Amino acid sequence: MADQATAQEFDILVLGGGSGGYATALRAVQLGLTVGLVEKAKLGGTCLHNGCIPTKALLHSAEVADHARDGAKYGVNVEFQSIDMTAVNAYKDGIVAGKFKGLQGLIKGKGITVIEGEGKLTAPDTITVNGTAYKGKNIVLATGSYSRSLPGLEIGGRVITSDEALKMDYVPKSVIVLGGGVIGVEFASVWKSFGVDVTIVEGLPSLVPNEDASIIKVLERSFKKRGIKFNTGTFFQGVEQDNDGVKVTLVDGKTFEADLLLVAVGRGPSTAGLGFEEAGVTVDRGFVITNERLHTGVGNVYAVGDIVPGVQLAHRGFQQGIFVAEEIAGLKPVVVDDINVPKVTYCDPEIASVGYSEKAAKEKFGDDRVESTEYNLAGNGKSAILGTGGIIKFVREKDGPVVGVHMIGTRVGEQIGEAQLIVNWEAYPEDVAGLIHAHPTQNEALGEAAMALAGRPLHG
CATH class of the missing domain: 3.50.50.60 (FAD/NAD(P)-binding domain)
Known part of the structure; x- marks a missing residue:
């Protein structure tokens, strides 16, 4: 007993x-x-x-x-x-x-x-x-x-969540993705590479709305170049489905048709x-x-x-x-x-970030108390080898530590380790600029961005 x-x-x-x-x-x-x-x-x-x-x-x-x-x-x-x-x-x-x-x-x-x-x-x-x-x-x-849905939006048939999407045994011809956050852009990226016609519907004004504005701009430009269509700024109203597919209607009257609707509006x-x-x-x-x-x-x-x-x-x-x-x-x-938890979104191009966006930093410290710099990955040798563009952005409190690092480009998620150390250890750009970054690596771009923010860009 x-x-x-x-x-x-x-x-x-x-x-x-x-x-x-x-x-x-x-x-x-x-x-x-x-x-x-x-x-x-x-x-x-x-x-x-x-x-x-x-x-x-x-x-x-x-x-x-x-x-x-x-x-x-x-x-x-x-x-x-x-x-x-x-x-x-x-x-x-x-x-x-x-x-x-x-x-x-x-x-x-x-x-x-x-x-x-x-x-x-x-x-x-x-x-x-x-x-x-x-x-x-x-x-x-x-x-x-x-996997959450929206009130009145039932999952079933041709309306699926990420749970069902992971078990699919075929490649659909076309998909509407409801939600332009992390889950939505990752599945949109997968399906586009698989040859699917993809349209993202996002009620907020942009894709990945929680990311820094500079990152959003690059992602949306990249998605357009890849042929991933998206409609932002108008909310979902309803969906009809039959044996041939789905028809999605937005509150402004726009309609979109596809084989499937992926509901990617977050998790509850x-x-x-x-x-x-x-x-x-x-x-x-x-x-x-x-x-x-x-x-x-x-x-x-x-x-x-x-x-x-x-x-x-x-x-x-x-x-x-x-x-x-x-x-x-x-x-x-x-x-x-x-705020200091690192985030990676594994779409193509990848997004990685930690700390405050420039907008959030200005809200916290004041508009005149924030400085930022962007390093274009086009100037990075390893990025050129990989065939990727993108940016690495540093945000700092004026005359103070780095409070945010934001990146977009192929495989930049692998650089988030150093970025989160920079932010969590409240490093100054001058501290990071003095570190040695191996060549040729994308990791060098962190050092270049820090040098620029410290007022001594090497290649700028």
Whole structure:
């Protein structure tokens, strides 16, 4: 009987085995705590199975397709024939399966108790799974998010979300993408490379509206050059579908027709029906409200990841999971503000950013207290080899540190590591300008941009 009680009581009991949940569990066991991890589906959550990993696999297949079409430009004579979705899906699913197997082995090897089933918070120290109550001295809510739709817009038939798009076994002739944010532009990019006629419909005035204005301008110009059509500034009104396709109507009366409608209007927090409010946790529009240290204000209940208001990114949830484990262990970790969480959008061209946009910086510090510079990747040797254009933009507080780095171009996401260090360590452009950047790399462009902002551009 004592063994059974021990098996059902943990130092930390985590509800949700996605990025935030399993990161909490892994860091907690490193710190000598016992952990129970409740998961109703598969460890790894949305990111591994229906988000980050499979979508980036599709994007890599899309990149290879573009290389095949453009091979002659690089002196490689190949003939692009078609997209074999059976093979594409086998490649994508193989990556996911391998990562899933590795995660399962890691969790098991660390001695984390995985509790399979749909859990519900039934008290500030209790999660009930399939009728069995499990106790936790500390509870961490990490239930993730789901693909949202719009009021009155039902998913089904030819109206799909990213979940269905990832399972498609054919290449449609045409698609309307509802939403010009991260999910929308990534799928638009994939499908265009696969030979699909793509139109993005975005109610706000621009694509990727949360990015810096300079980045938006380059992306929209690049998409036009690629033949990706988009209509911005007018909201969706309705959709009709039949056996032949869909017809989308906007509030201004414009209509668009295609084979499919992809609804890519963001993700909602998965908190409904899980007992949070009944246990005293404050929930606002589905999001769990916490203080800056991710505590809900109820007992020893914390929350991490997409259910906490802010940017919905796997690495943010992952870092929050580590933070909470260390907080519970008494290590007093440093809070990382959402503004300093790096972001990458894996369309073609890629977008990467961290910190304040120029507009946001001016709102915070004042119009006359902000300086910025843009370095054109056309002047970068490695970018010329890759055949990409784009820019790297630095934003600084006048006479102060860099507060934002914004990039667009092929593979610039690989440069976000140094960019987030610059912003998070409050480096001055003069500090970065003095660092050595290997040649020829796109990474050099960060150094060039810093030199320019420090008042001593080398090639300007």
